[in-house]
Structures are given as structure tokens and as C-alpha cells.
Amino acid sequence: MADDLDILRDLERKVLWLASWMIHHANHLRDNADGLKVGGHQASSASLAAIMTALYFDVLRPQDRVAVKPHAAPNFHAIQYLLGHQTRDKLEAFRGYHGAQSYPSRTKDTDDVDFSTGSVGLGVAQTLFSSLVQDYVRAHGWGRNRPEGRMIALMGDAEMDEGNIFEALLEGWKQGLRNCWWIIDYNRQSLDAVIREGLWERYEQLFKNFGWDVVILKYGSLQQAAFREPGGDKLKRWIDNCPNQLYSALVFAGGAAWRKRLNDEIGDQGPATALIARRSDAALAALMNNLGGHDMPSLRAAFKAATHDRPTCFICYTVKGYGLPMAGHKDNHAGLMTPAQMDAFRAAQGIRPGHEWDKFEGLATPPDEIAAFLERVPFARDGARRLKAARFDIPAALPVTIQPVTSTQAGFGAILNEIGRSDAAFAERIVTASPDVTVSTNLGPWVNRRKLFARQAQADTFKNERIPSTFTWEFSPRGQHIELGIAEMNLFIALSALGLSHAINGERLLPIGTLYDPFIARGLDALNYACYQDARFIVAGTPSGITLAGEGGAHQSIAQPLIGMAQDGLAAFEPAFVDELAAILAWSLAYIQKEGDGDDAPSEHNWLRDETGGAVYLRLSTRPIEQVQRPMTDELRQGIVDGGYWLRRPGPNAQVVVAYTGAIAPEAIAAVGLMAEDRRDVGLLAVTSADRLNAGWTAAQRMRERGLVHARAHVERLLDDVPPHCALVTVCDAHPATLGWLGAVAGHRTRALGVEHFGQTGSLAELYRHYGIDTAAIIAAAQAIAPGRPMRHLRAM
Numbered sequence: 014m015a016d017d018l019d020i021l022r023d024l025e026r027k028v029l030w031l032a033s034w035m036i037h038h039a040n041h042l043r044d045n046a047d048g049l050k051v052g053g054h055q056a057s058s059a060s061l062a063a064i065m066t067a068l069y070f071d072v073l074r075p076q077d078r079v080a081v082k083p084h085a086a087p088n089f090h091a092i093q094y095l096l097g098h099q100t101r102d103k104l105e106a107f108r109g110y111h112g113a114q115s116y117p118s119r120t121k122d123t124d125d126v127d128f129s130t131g132s133v134g135l136g137v138a139q140t141l142f143s144s145l146v147q148d149y150v151r152a153h154g155w156g157r158n159r160p161e162g163r164m165i166a167l168m169g170d171a172e173m174d175e176g177n178i179f180e181a182l183l184e185g186w187k188q189g190l191r192n193c194w195w196i197i198d199y200n201r202q203s204l205d206a207v208i209r210e211g212l213w214e215r216y217e218q219l220f221k222n223f224g225w226d227v228v229i230l231k232y233g234s235l236q237q238a239a240f241r242e243p244g245g246d247k248l249k250r251w252i253d254n255c256p257n258q259l260y261s262a263l264v265f266a267g268g269a270a271w272r273k274r275l276n277d278e279i280g281d282q283g284p285a286t287a288l289i290a291r292r293s294d295a296a297l298a299a300l301m302n303n304l305g306g307h308d309m310p311s312l313r314a315a316f317k318a319a320t321h322d323r324p325t326c327f328i329c330y331t332v333k334g335y336g337l338p339m340a341g342h343k344d345n346h347a348g349l350m351t352p353a354q355m356d357a358f359r360a361a362q363g364i365r366p367g368h369e370w371d372k373f374e375g376l377a378t379p380p381d382e383i384a385a386f387l388e389r390v391p392f393a394r395d396g397a398r399r400l401k402a403a404r405f406d407i408p409a410a411l412p413v414t415i416q417p418v419t420s421t422q423a424g425f426g427a428i429l430n431e432i433g434r435s436d437a438a439f440a441e442r443i444v445t446a447s448p449d450v451t452v453s454t455n456l457g458p459w460v461n462r463r464k465l466f467a468r469q470a471q472a473d474t475f476k477n478e479r480i481p482s483t484f485t486w487e488f489s490p491r492g493q494h495i496e497l498g499i500a501e502m503n504l505f506i507a508l509s510a511l512g513l514s515h516a517i518n519g520e521r522l523l524p525i526g527t528l529y530d531p532f533i534a535r536g537l538d539a540l541n542y543a544c545y546q547d548a549r550f551i552v553a554g555t556p557s558g559i560t561l562a563g564e565g566g567a568h569q570s571i572a573q574p575l576i577g578m579a580q581d582g583l584a585a586f587e588p589a590f591v592d593e594l595a596a597i598l599a600w601s602l603a604y605i606q607k608e609g610d611g612d613d614a615p616s617e618h619n620w621l622r623d624e625t626g627g628a629v630y631l632r633l634s635t636r637p638i639e640q641v642q643r644p645m646t647d648e649l650r651q652g653i654v655d656g657g658y659w660l661r662r663p664g665p666n667a668q669v670v671v672a673y674t675g676a677i678a679p680e681a682i683a684a685v686g687l688m689a690e691d692r693r694d695v696g697l698l699a700v701t702s703a704d705r706l707n708a709g710w711t712a713a714q715r716m717r718e719r720g721l722v723h724a725r726a727h728v729e730r731l732l733d734d735v736p737p738h739c740a741l742v743t744v745c746d747a748h749p750a751t752l753g754w755l756g757a758v759a760g761h762r763t764r765a766l767g768v769e770h771f772g773q774t775g776s777l778a779e780l781y782r783h784y785g786i787d788t789a790a791i792i793a794a795a796q797a798i799a800p801g802r803p804m805r806h807l808r809a810m
């Protein structure tokens with residue numbers, strides 16, 4: 014009988030082989046008609062083969078969750094294939110249509126990826142926040158029937174260059190991070206380069222500063238044994254002093270080069286020379302390549318020794334391309350083995366031509382023993398690992414008292430305050446988070462009611478000292494607001510982790526984040542990442558646009574509505590009035606819980622994939638505006654969530670229609686009112702979501718092209734009421750392209766007003782005039798494209 018160590022070594026070889034072969038197959042053996050390289054990272058995968066084998070086949074438990082370094086995806090797919098959770102078809106189609114993904118993907122892969130990766134650094138931070146979310150869930154008394162899992166990142170050493178890693182480390186320290194492992198594949202190579210000397214010492218200090226344990230796996234067991242031989246101390250000293258570049262170069266050059274170099278530098282005609290001479294070239298190379306990260310006994314021992322819940326960083330010395338001909342070469346990142354090299358590698362693995370995909374081909378252990386071992390692997394014990402969670406009912410109308418003159422941001426705070434007072438089940442599941450803008454985004458009243466979250470309760474000192482304050486900042490394990498430092502990347506990764514709690518912890522959360530609208534750009538890649546892995550959350554960007562006026566030019570946002578439209582997986586809204594916001598928020602809280610299949614047919618009502626669900630972006634404003642007094646009918650509510658409705662329906666003789674979005678509503682209303690004195694039937698279209706109007710229109714066109722001739726989008730039905738000769742003036746406090754496309758829906762002449770430049774401070778009137786989105790600008794635009802009688806009002810203004 015083979016023992017577990019033998020079997021793990023066999024599996025390591027198999028993982029290395031399958032990963033290399035998968036990439037080779039995709040690049041050399043598949044029809045690649047495009048003339049583009051397919052790519053794949055044989056060297057980066059090889060670097061992690063032993064570490065991943067030790068983890069997945071021995072150390073991990075079903076409750077553990079892993080973010081795999083993006084360019085080690087082939088290892089992951091190979092491991093799941095060996096465990097029976099990945100098909101050969103998918104491997105053969107690696108990087109192809111519907112094949113195993115280039116980088117592990119929660120949404121596109123079928124082999125149970127825990128966390129997507131791809132943009133380096135983000136998956137790493139996701140594990141940290143997922144661990145905090147696990148603590149949050151358990152502190153609220155949920156999910157206690159499941160064992161606590163470890164959140165584990167397998168990361169490249171160059172991922173440590175990403176700033177978001179440091180932001181996350183600091184936040185983790187503040188929040189008392191536990192149950193998190195970051196395993197650094199310390200191959201001392203990035204894409205372009207060999208990294209600086211001594212970086213591990215910086216890492217070690219850094220992690221220790223943030224309260225982590227650091228475990229360094231530098232020497233493998235062969236090396237440790239050699240160090241105990243006579244002359245071994247010299248060898249160890251030489252290894253410790255060897256620059257990264259030279260070590261890599263010698264790894265690439267192989268046994269004879271090692272012998273020459275070592276003899277030159279530590280040869281003593283005594284014990285060190287003898288130590289070298291006792292080994293063949295192959296044995297010498299094996300010894301020098303035997304770094305901790307490739308040594309199965311060291312890896313198992315190190316991982317199994319970490320039985321505590323302290324966050325732990327493992328710095329594993331590795332060789333990029335370990336076991337492959339490109340090992341150690343500085344150009345190996347995108348390097349691919351040639352067919353001849355692959356052939357030699359196959360033969361060396363004992364794999365017969367035509368048996369490349371066979372799971373047990375060429376292994377020392379008999380197949381039935383390996384199969385029996387794989388059956389016992391703890392990681393795969395519970396089968397599929399993605400959990401399900403119940404949904405929470407959301408009332409169609411969220412109660413709120415609307416002030417006659419107020420802003421959407423104030424309304425947002427008021428609605429949350431009302432939710433905070435309610436004992437509805439869904440209210441318990443809401444968790445808010447904000448990067449140091451809790452008060453200034455109007456979450457204060459909600460936090461007063463629902464408290465700040467911390468694993469340990471902590472009283473509000475100001476309150477204890479009887480110093481009056483509007484806000485009582487009490488920390489409690491039942492608190493429902495996570496106060497983050499000012500790092501927008503962290504906000505989005507936190508939302509990403511909170512928004513996957515249903516799948517990871519089996520407990521659904523309803524996350525709502527707030528930040529200043531311009532700083533969405535600061536966390537944009539993390540937002541994209543969160544959407545890519547289908548995390549469910551609501552994010553409110555407020556204040557926004559140039560409407561924040563005195564707050565200053567540097568805080569003005571222009572492109573965000575276009576981001577909202579273009580970002581897949583994110584439904585974007587920009588209401589003008591608080592009753593609209595209440596309807597949108599109620600819809601959103603249900604929408605983020607929807608779990609239809611991504612290929613579900615869109616609803617015939619609006620051709621949007623509303624049953625699939627997604628995340629939501631609300632662009633809000635601090636501008637107090639007069640609210641429209643009206644009953645919220647079902648029809649109005651539907652129009653609001655579908656993206657638009659007629660505030661004033663155009664008549665048959667309309668020459669002009671104004672379409673507006675957001676806080677600029679008073680200017681649009683005033684312009685229409687003034688124009689109506691001279692023109693008949695002027696219409697006013699309220700657009701609450703350019704994103705959903707646009708997406709519905711695109712989808713309906715596609716449906717028609719596919720033969721569903723009756724498909725009609727909401728915006729098409731709205732514009733049915735606009736006579737063909739009528740002109741459209743669109744206006745929003747954002748880039749004009751946000752609404753400019755409306756003219757293409759039914760072929761209306763259109764002038765799109767908006768903000769293309771920014772940076773000026775001033776009063777609203779000054780700024781709206783300066784950027785050309787005030788009432789006069791709307792009227793002038795209408796006059797220019799739909800000349801009517803001379804406009805007295807325009808001249809008077």
C-alpha cells in the first residue's frame with residue numbers, strides 16, 4: 014500500500030502534467046482560426062502545483078474557501094477534474110468557448126470556484142473580507158450549525174505590489190481578522206522581472222505589524238537533510254546569500270551549472286566539495302530546486318500546524334516553472350513548452366500518446382488506491398460547495414414621510430431610518446458599510462438605531478461622558494453597520510464579500526454601501542470584480558455631479574452614469590424625487606435576492622433580465638428640491654423601476670420633449686413650463702434609469718431580430734407618444750451621452766445637454782449656467798433644433 018505522502022506526490026505530478034497539457038492542448042492541438050495566441054501560464058501553474066496539491070487533497074475542509082491566483086487556474090481545473098467535479102470536455106476547451114476559464118470564475122466555470130480572480134490583488138482581499146463576513150454572520154447568531162471555515166488566498170508574490178492588498182490588511186487589523194490564510198507563491202518572479210532582494214523580510218514585518226502569524230517555508234526536506242551533512246552549513250549560507258536573479262538563472266541552467274557554480278564558490282576540497290560530489294547532476298538540481306514550496310512533507314506539516322484561528326501568511330519559496338524546461342527563466346511568464354519539449358515531458362511522466370487525459374496514467378501508485386484516496390479527500394466530502402439561502406420578502410412600498418422640499422440623499426437616510434425602526438425580517442438582514450462617509454451620506458440615523466458592528470461590544474465614550482452628539486456610536490456584535498476606513502477599494506470588496514454570503518455562508522445579507530459618487534472611480538476595478546462574481550448589493554453614490562456645488566470641483570462626478578449603464582451586473586438608477594427612490598429601493602432589495610439562471614429569458618414586459626437579479630447602483634444628490642405630491646400608483650411604480658415615465662405627456666402637436674434625469678428636475682420642469690406658454694403639447698419625460706431604459710431597448714431590438722416581432726421596450730412605448738417631427742432635448746447632471754441615445758430609439762432629432770468639463774465651484778445657478786444645463790440652456794437648445802416663435806422668456810432670462 015502506498016502511503017498518503019506517496020499518493021500526494023503522485024497527484025502533484027498529475028496536477029502539473031494536466032495543467033501543462035491543458036495549456037499545450039489549447040495552444041497547439043486545437044483549431045485556432047483567429048491567429049491570436051491562446052495563452053495560459055505553464056510556469057505560474059507549475060509554481061503552485063505542490064502547494065495546491067497539499068491543500069486540496071489533504072488540508073482543506075469543505076467549509077474552507079479559496080481564491081486561487083488567476084494564472085494558476087489550470088491547476089484548479091485539473092484538481093477538480095481528478096476529484097470528478099470537472100469534465101474532460103471543459104479541459105479540452107480550456108480558454109475556448111464554454112470551456113474551463115482562463116482565470117477561475119465563479120460565474121462562468123462549472124467546477125465550483127469559490128472566488129473569481131483575474132485582476133491581481135482583488136481575490137486576495139476578497140478572502141479577508143469574506144472572513145470578516147463569516148464573523149459578522151456568526152455574531153448575529155446565524156449559520157452556527159456549520160463549522161467555521163478558513164478563507165484562503167493563493168497569491169503570486171507580485172500581487173503584493175497591488176495597493177488594495179495593503180488597504181485590506183489595515184482594515185483586517187482594525188476589524189480583528191481571524192481564519193484567514195494568505196499563501197504567497199514566493200517564486201521571486203513577476204510577469205516582466207525578477208523581484209527585489211530581501212522582499213520576504215518586508216513582507217514578514219508587514220504582516221507581523223498587522224497582527225498576522227508569518228510562516229516561512231524556505232528549505233525543502235532534501236535541503237534540510239543536506240544542511241545536516243558535513244559541509245551543509247556552507248551550502249545553506251550560500252543559498253541564503255544567493256541573489257534571486259542568479260538562483261533563477263541556475264535553476265534554468267540545471268545540474269551541471271549548479272555543480273560548477275557551487276564548486277567555484279564553496280568548494281573546499283573538503284566536506285562541501287564532497288557534499289556536491291556525492292550527487293549526480295540530476296540529484297544536485299533536485300536538491301537546489303527543493304525549496305519549501307515544492308516540498309510535500311514541509312507543506313503538509315506547516316499547514317497542519319496552523320490549528321489556531323489567527324490570520325497567517327505563509328511565505329513559500331518556489332521556482333516559477335518548477336519541473337518544466339522553462340523553470341527559473343526570467344522570460345517564462347507567458348512561455349509555452351514547444352511540442353518537442355512537451356513530448357519529452359510526456360515520456361518522462363510515463364504517459365503514452367493518446368492517454369494524456371487519463372487520470373492515473375503513468376503514476377507509481379496503483380489506480381484503485383489513488384481512486385480510493387480521492388474518494389476520501391475531505392475537501393470534496395460534501396459535494397457541491399455553493400450554498401443556498403432563503404429570500405426575504407420586501408414590501409412593495411417602503412414607508413417614509415417625505416418632506417415637501419428635500420433631497421434624494423436625505424430621503425435615502427429617512428427611508429433607512431424607517432427600516433431601522435421596523436421589525437420586519439428583512440430589516441435584520443440589511444448590513445450597511447461606508448468608507449468613513451457614514452454621516453455625510455445620511456446613514457447616521459440608521460446607525461443610531463442599528464448600531465455599529467464589532468465582535469466585541471464597546472460603549473460610546475462620548476455618550477458615557479455625557480457629551481451631546483447627534484450620533485451614538487455604540488459597537489455591538491449585533492450591530493448592522495460596518496464602519497470602514499477611507500478606502501473605496503475596501504468598500505467594494507467588502508460589498509463583494511457581503512453580497513456572496515448566501516452562497517458562502519448559506520445566510521443571506523442585504524448589503525447597502527455608501528460613498529461619494531466621484532470615488533466610485535477609486536474603487537472601480539473592485540466594483541467590476543464584485544459584479545463579475547455576481548455579488549449582490551446596493552451601492553449609493555452621493556453627493557453626485559456638479560450639483561454638489563460648493564463641495565468643489567475635485568468632487569464632481571461626470572462619467573458615473575455611463576459606468577452605471579456599461580457595467581454588467583449592475584442596474585443603475587438616478588431618481589429625482591424621494592417617492593421614486595422609495596419605489597426603487599423596495600424593488601432593489603428584492604432584485605438583489607433574485608437567483609434566476611443567467612440565460613433566463615428576459616421578461617416580455619420590459620425585456621430586462623429581472624429574474625436573474627444583480628447588484629444596484631443609486632446615484633443620489635444633496636440638492637433639496639420641491640417634491641411632487643402624488644399617489645404612488647402601480648403604473649407609476651412600474652414606470653419608475655423600468656426606467657422612466659411621463660411627468661407631462663406630450664400632445665399630438667408637440668414640437669419639443671424634454672427628457673431629464675436626477676437632481677436637474679427643477680430646471681427641466683421650469684423650462685417645459687416656460688416653453689408651454691409659447692408652444693403646444695410640450696412633453697416632459699422623467700428618466701429614473703437611463704441604464705434600464707437603454708438595456709431594455711437593446712434587448713427588445715435583439716428579440717425582434719431573432720424573430721419575436723412584437724417585442725417592444727419600455728422606452729419604445731414611451732416614445733410612441735412623441736410625434737415623429739418632434740425634437741428631443743435631454744438634460745442631466747452627467748455626461749450628455751447618458752441620455753443622448755434616446756433620439757435613436759424612434760429617430761427623433763435630439764440635442765443632449767450635460768456636463769463635459771468640470772472643476773468649477775460656485776452656486777448651483779452659476780454652475781448650471783456655466784456648464785449649460787440650466788433652464789435657459791434647455792430652452793435655447795429646444796429653440797435651436799425645433800424653432801418655434803421667438804422666445805420672449807429666453808431673452809428675458
Ligand SMILES: Cc1ncc(C[n+]2csc(CCOP(=O)(O)OP(=O)(O)O)c2C)c(N)n1
Pocket residue numbers: 056057060083084131132133168169170171172198200202203204205333346
Ligand atoms: C490588476 C492586474 N494587472 C496586471 C495583470 C497582468 N498580470 C497577470 S499575472 C502578472 C504577474 C504576476 O506575477 P506573480 O503574482 O508573481 O505570479 P507568478 O506568475 O510569478 O506566479 C501580471 C502583471 C493582472 N492580471 N491584473
Ligand SMILES: [Mg+2]
Pocket residue numbers: 169170171198199200201202203333
Ligand atoms: Mg511571482
